Amino acid sequence: MKQSTGNDYRRRLCKVIDYVYDNLDKDLDVNKLADIAAMSPYHFHRIYRRVADETINATVRRLRLQKAASELIRTDRSLLTIAKSVSYTSLEAFSRAFHKRYEETPSKYRARFKQPSAPIESFKADIPHIAQEQRNMFDVEFIDLQKQGLIGYEHQGDYMEIGQAFEKLFMFAGTHDLVTDKTRSFGIYYSDPGSLEKSELRSHACLTVEAPITDAIKEQPEYLEIPAGRCATVLFKGPYSELEKPYDWFFGEWLPQSGMEASNFPPFEEYLNDPKNTPPSELLTRIYCLIS
Numbered sequence: 001m002k003q004s005t006g007n008d009y010r011r012r013l014c015k016v017i018d019y020v021y022d023n024l025d026k027d028l029d030v031n032k033l034a035d036i037a038a039m040s041p042y043h044f045h046r047i048y049r050r051v052a053d054e055t056i057n058a059t060v061r062r063l064r065l066q067k068a069a070s071e072l073i074r075t076d077r078s079l080l081t082i083a084k085s086v087s088y089t090s091l092e093a094f095s096r097a098f099h100k101r102y103e104e105t106p107s108k109y110r111a112r113f114k115q116p117s118a119p120i121e122s123f124k125a126d127i128p129h130i131a132q133e134q135r136n137m138f139d140v141e142f143i144d145l146q147k148q149g150l151i152g153y154e155h156q157g158d159y160m161e162i163g164q165a166f167e168k169l170f171m172f173a174g175t176h177d178l179v180t181d182k183t184r185s186f187g188i189y190y191s192d193p194g195s196l197e198k199s200e201l202r203s204h205a206c207l208t209v210e211a212p213i214t215d216a217i218k219e220q221p222e223y224l225e226i227p228a229g230r231c232a233t234v235l236f237k238g239p240y241s242e243l244e245k246p247y248d249w250f251f252g253e254w255l256p257q258s259g260m261e262a263s264n265f266p267p268f269e270e271y272l273n274d275p276k277n278t279p280p281s282e283l284l285t286r287i288y289c290l291i292s
Contacts, residue, residue: 010171012039014168017164020059021063024060024063024085025085028087044056051171053174053276054276061097065097065102066240068085069102069109070160072109073242079094079107103279103281137246137249138234138235138246140233140254140258143231144228145228147226149211149223150208150224151169151213152188152221153165153221153222155204156201157198157199158193159193159201159203162205166185178209184207184208185206185270186268187206188203188204188206189203189268204222226265229265229290233289234246237283237284239281240275247287263292264292271285
């Protein structure tokens, strides 16, 4: 694919991604999405699959169920209301689709992972007396990380929607031959989601690159760096919608009682497998904290 052609396709398909994220509660007819991309439906199917590495129907289904999983954990909305918010007209159809992807029913998923309505206190007065099972909730590993050069798109808003920036970033990288078997995927998160309104949250969706991009390309991603240093890390296995649990433990319980000091760099995550072809229960996310 010529780079000029790739750039044109990427811009048009990014409009589709934006539309899908903004309209998960609506009928996302393929003909409508093809119109947004200014392509015939036949060519749209093929080009989207080539650039995004999955079919448009798979993308829509994945994003709808990912949003539903987050709603199940973070809200008290009824199952039917959540089903309708991601365009399932019946609870039965929603439950079948959810079970197929998450390997359990929506009600069982909510019962296992529903967060408490009251916020968890980040710092506890009795930190030395934290129960042994809480201290050992996750294994903390220490890694000497080399400096990582990155390209990234900024995301403003709910961290659970950073996937929108990642979808666009992978399209950019794919149409510019920047993805190799050594490419790593990181998310950088600048604020505590329990302390700010969702609209105020800021993050970056990032991929590693060997050097900054020097060509003047429209909508070019930013160049960023993660500095080299000693990191405390936690490896989490499971859906992205459940990541707040290891964060609360890592930064609210383990770090204060560890005797260590976090450096002046925000927490970041590395995504070790691909949500497009990995069941949510098998997703691996490594959470990093640079130690000063």
